[in-house]
Amino acid sequence: MTGTSAAREHAGSAERRVEGRAIAAAWTGFGVGVVAGLVALAGEPRPIAGEGSVALPAAGIAAIVTAASFAASWLLHRRDETAPMPGWQRAVSTASGAALTVAFAAVAYLGALAGAEVLARGLVGLAAPPVLGAALTGVACAAGAWLAAQAGAALRTRDLATLLFVFLAIGTVLAMLTSDDPRWWQRHFSQLGVGGGPGAWAFNGTIVVAGLLVAVIGLYLGRDLHRWLGDAALPRIAGVVGGFVLAGALLAGVGAFPLPDARLVHNIAAFGSIAAFAATAALLLAVIPERPLPLVLTTAGLGAGVGAALLLWRPLGLLNVAALEAIAVGLAFVWLTTLVRTIATVAPDASRPSGARSPLRPGLGA
Numbered sequence: 217m218t219g220t221s222a223a224r225e226h227a228g229s230a231e232r233r234v235e236g237r238a239i240a241a242a243w244t245g246f247g248v249g250v251v252a253g254l255v256a257l258a259g260e261p262r263p264i265a266g267e268g269s270v271a272l273p274a275a276g277i278a279a280i281v282t283a284a285s286f287a288a289s290w291l292l293h294r295r296d297e298t299a300p301m302p303g304w305q306r307a308v309s310t311a312s313g314a315a316l317t318v319a320f321a322a323v324a325y326l327g328a329l330a331g332a333e334v335l336a337r338g339l340v341g342l343a344a345p346p347v348l349g350a351a352l353t354g355v356a357c358a359a360g361a362w363l364a365a366q367a368g369a370a371l372r373t374r375d376l377a378t379l380l381f382v383f384l385a386i387g388t389v390l391a392m393l394t395s396d397d398p399r400w401w402q403r404h405f406s407q408l409g410v411g412g413g414p415g416a417w418a419f420n421g422t423i424v425v426a427g428l429l430v431a432v433i434g435l436y437l438g439r440d441l442h443r444w445l446g447d448a449a450l451p452r453i454a455g456v457v458g459g460f461v462l463a464g465a466l467l468a469g470v471g472a473f474p475l476p477d478a479r480l481v482h483n484i485a486a487f488g489s490i491a492a493f494a495a496t497a498a499l500l501l502a503v504i505p506e507r508p509l510p511l512v513l514t515t516a517g518l519g520a521g522v523g524a525a526l527l528l529w530r531p532l533g534l535l536n537v538a539a540l541e542a543i544a545v546g547l548a549f550v551w552l553t554t555l556v557r558t559i560a561t562v563a564p565d566a567s568r569p570s571g572a573r574s575p576l577r578p579g580l581g582a
Contacts, residue, residue: 237289238365245281245361246354252277253350261343264336264352270344271332274353275325282324282360287317289368300569312435315428320367322425323383324360326418330390331356373436373556380429381549387422391415404537406482409474420471427468427489434460434496437556440563441503442570450575452503459496463489493548500555514554521547 256273263269290313298306332352336342344352367375391408392400395415400407408419438457441449469485501507501515525543528535535543 234293234366234369237292237369238362241285241289241365242358242362245285246358248281249274249277249354249357250350253353254346257344257346257349257353259346261345262349263343264339265329265332266336269332269336270349270352271329271336274332274349274356275328277353278328278356278360279321279325281357282364283317283321285361286320286364286368287313289365290316291368293369297567302570302573304573304575305570308435308438312432315432316367316371319379319383319425319429319432320360320364322421323379323386324356324364326383326387326390326422327360328356329414329418330386330393333390333393372560373433373440374553374560376429376433376436377549377553377556380426380433380552383429384422384426384545387418387426391419391422394418401538402536405541406470406475406486407538409471410476416474420474423471424468427464427466427471429464430467431461431464433552433556434458434464437500437559440556440559443566443568444559444563445503445505446568447570447572449503450570450572451577452499454575456496456500456503459492459499463492463496466492490544497551504559508558511554511558514551518547518551 253274256277257270265271294309294313298309301309367379388405388408392415394413395408396411396413397407405419409416409423434457437460438453441453441456445453466485466489470482470489473481473485475482497515501511504511522544525535525540529537529540
């Protein structure tokens with residue numbers, strides 16, 4: 217058997233092993249979800265969504281099962297990878313895993329609620345008995361456990377960018393479906409977070425977790441840049457990671473301080489996150505030794521698109537603030553996706569334990 221054939225056989229065996237574990241996690245999640253659902257939903261039939269519905273306990277159970285599945289998969293597949301790393305590198309990996317566990321729980325929770333809202337609109341008037349509610353809970357748990365087990369085994373930076381977009385879409389749709397103000401779009405997206413209804417906490421919670429995901433994407437980008445550029449670039453990479461963490465923290469502040477409860481803090485966090493993201497993007501382009509043409513063109517397109525949108529908003533008045541925000545977020549996601557995919561083409565897949573005692577002083581050996 218040639219070296220290439222052996223490598224392919226090994227990769228295929230590893231992929232089958234990961235898939236087998238994910239399927240086992242899905243069946244385990246289904247069983248746990250059914251049993252927990254029967255306990256939580258015992259009694260009279262309930263509506264699918266809304267007050268006193270199947271959705272809330274089912275979403276909570278799915279979030280717990282999904283978080284447990286991701287944490288177990290992460291620990292199983294990452295413990296050997298982090299063993300030879302210095303303390304600071306292990307700490308970064310541990311922080312990433314903890315943050316992602318919270319994020320996957322939030323994705324499962326909001327995903328179950330959004331699915332229930334859609335299902336309730338298709339099955340108007342249905343009251344689910346405990347057995348049906350438990351079955352739906354089991355399905356939500358199985359889906360969350362399977363996805364989380366896959367992610368814990370082999371989560372890449374490009375997957376995180378996709379997860380961020382999907383999570384923002386799910387949370388925003390759920391907030392729109394349950395908003396107290398059906399004409400929120402005539403103002404701005406932050407209007408979805410106003411009030412004490414389910415739409416408000418869904419939107420604000422989505423923004424908080426999205427900020428967490430932005431910070432984790434920064435940590436993963438730092439990992440990829442280190443695999444590519446080595447210890448000599450650690451101080452510059454630390455600046456990029458710090459910028460993403462700051463942008464994520466400010467974005468989380470947008471959801472943590474909603475309008476109109478803390479208008480000043482909300483606005484500072486909103487504009488600060490934009491500024492931090494722009495500054496980090498500029499720093500990142502300076503760190504990369506060779507600026508690939510697709511990334512340069514996408515960056516130029518981002519600037520031109522946002523500039524054109526601003527002109528259409530003021531002074532032309534053809535867009536309102538909600539449309540301006542949607543365009544800016546969409547273009548930023550296109551840029552972020554281009555960035556992570558571009559770096560993925562040059563960064564090695566293999567783990568790279570650092571030889572530095574500190575990321576800010578790479579000359580000190582570990």
